[in-house]
Amino acid sequence: MEIITGAIIACGAMYVAEKYEPLETKKIKHTFRNINYKVGDYEPKLIRIRRKESWKEYIFNVPYGLIDDPKLQPILAKTLHKPVHVYFDGKLHIRVYKQKLSNKIDYNWHIADGWTVPIGQSQDKMIYHDFDKIPHMTVAGMTRQGKTVLLKLILAHLINNHPDDVQFNIIDLKGGLEFGWYDRLKQVKQVASNVNEAYALLSSVLKQIKSDMSRFKKGGYTNVLDTNISTRKFIIIDEAAELVPGSHLDKEEKKIYRYCQHAMSEIARIAGALGYRLIFCTQYPTADTLPRQIKQNADAKISFRLPTEVASRVALDEQGAERITNIGRAIYRTHEKHLVQVPFIKDTDIKNKLKEWIVDDANTKMDPTPRENIVTFG
Numbered sequence: 001m002e003i004i005t006g007a008i009i010a011c012g013a014m015y016v017a018e019k020y021e022p023l024e025t026k027k028i029k030h031t032f033r034n035i036n037y038k039v040g041d042y043e044p045k046l047i048r049i050r051r052k053e054s055w056k057e058y059i060f061n062v063p064y065g066l067i068d069d070p071k072l073q074p075i076l077a078k079t080l081h082k083p084v085h086v087y088f089d090g091k092l093h094i095r096v097y098k099q100k101l102s103n104k105i106d107y108n109w110h111i112a113d114g115w116t117v118p119i120g121q122s123q124d125k126m127i128y129h130d131f132d133k134i135p136h137m138t139v140a141g142m143t144r145q146g147k148t149v150l151l152k153l154i155l156a157h158l159i160n161n162h163p164d165d166v167q168f169n170i171i172d173l174k175g176g177l178e179f180g181w182y183d184r185l186k187q188v189k190q191v192a193s194n195v196n197e198a199y200a201l202l203s204s205v206l207k208q209i210k211s212d213m214s215r216f217k218k219g220g221y222t223n224v225l226d227t228n229i230s231t232r233k234f235i236i237i238d239e240a241a242e243l244v245p246g247s248h249l250d251k252e253e254k255k256i257y258r259y260c261q262h263a264m265s266e267i268a269r270i271a272g273a274l275g276y277r278l279i280f281c282t283q284y285p286t287a288d289t290l291p292r293q294i295k296q297n298a299d300a301k302i303s304f305r306l307p308t309e310v311a312s313r314v315a316l317d318e319q320g321a322e323r324i325t326n327i328g329r330a331i332y333r334t335h336e337k338h339l340v341q342v343p344f345i346k347d348t349d350i351k352n353k354l355k356e357w358i359v360d361d362a363n364t365k366m367d368p369t370p371r372e373n374i375v376t377f378g
C-alpha cells in the first residue's frame, strides 16, 4: 500500500512539475526534441538553474555521446528571442540573457591597467585585450564594419594611458587618409601610405629589431617583461591585402612586396618578446592576405562581419563572423571567445584629446627615425 501511495505521489509531483514548468524551460526541451538533440530515447536532463541579475542559466546532463552542437546556440536564440550563450564542460550550459547587447557603446577615456585595451562589451562585462599577455592581433572585417574605429580606439587609448612609453609605426594603405593627422603626434614614429613607404618603414623596424635582439642577448634577457624596458612598439598594418604581390607586377616590384611579407612575418615570429606588437588588419582574409606565419603567431583574432563562412574560418578558425549583423559588433577570439560591441570613439574626439601631443619637429618625436634607415624606391 505504502509503495503504491509513494508511486502516486511521485507521478503527481512529476505531472505538476511538467505542467507548471516555466515556459522558457519548456521551449528549450521542445527545441531539443524538434532538432533531435538526443541519443536514441535518452534526452538531456535539466539538473539545475542558476540565476544572475542579467541572465538565467539552464544546466543539463546530456547522454553519453552527445556533445554541444554549433547549431544549438543560433536556434535557441531565435526560438527564445533572446541572446543565448551555449557552452559545454561535461554538462550543457544554456545561458539566456535578459537584454540584448547594446548596438552602440561610447568609449570613456578611462585609465586601464598595464597594456590593456577595452576591446568590447560582451553580454557579461567589458572585455580587455592585454598586449603584454598576447602581443599580436589580427583584425578582419568587411568594409565599413568598424576596423578603423577599433584601430583608432587602440591607438588613442594607449597614447592616453602611456604617453611616454608607446610608439606607433603605421602602414595606412588606404592612401594615408585615415592616419595622416596622427603622423604629427609625438608617439607616432612614422606613417607609410604606399608600398614603397611601407617597405622603408618595415626595413627600419626590422633593423631596430635586430639591434634590440643583440642588446637582449648581451643582457641575457629573453623577454621584455623581464626587463625594466617600459616602451612598447606597435606596428599597425591597414590594409594588408595591399601588400600581396599581384601577378601584374614586374620582378623588381614583386621583390618589394615579398620583402614586406617577409618583414611582417618576422615581426610576428620573433619581435613579441622584444616588446613589438603587431596589429594586422584586412578586409579580405584569405591564405594570401593573412599569411600562415602571422596567423599562427597572433593569438588574438578579432573579426567584424565577413561575407562568408570560409572567410570567417580563415580569420577566426571557425564560422560565426558571417552571421554578425551590427556595425561595431565583433568576435574576439583568444583561448576564449566573446561576442562584443567595440566601444565607439569619434575621430574629432580623439584629435581633441590628443592634440597636446602634436610635435612640429619630427626630431622631437620619441625615438626619431635615423635618416639612413629611410629607403625609397621609384
Ligand SMILES: Nc1ncnc2c1ncn2[C@@H]1O[C@H](COP(=O)(O)OP(=O)(O)OP(=O)(O)O)[C@@H](O)[C@H]1O
Pocket: 103, 104, 105, 141, 142, 143, 144, 145, 146, 147, 148, 149, 150, 174, 283, 327, 328, 329, 341, 342, 343, 344, 345
Ligand atoms: N564600434 C562602433 N560602434 C558604432 N558604430 C561604429 C563602430 N565602428 C564603426 N562604426 C560606424 O561605422 C562607420 C565605418 O567604420 P570604419 O571606418 O571603422 O569601417 P572600416 O571597417 O574601417 O571600413 P573600411 O575597411 O572600408 O575602411 C563609422 O564611421 C561609424 O559610423
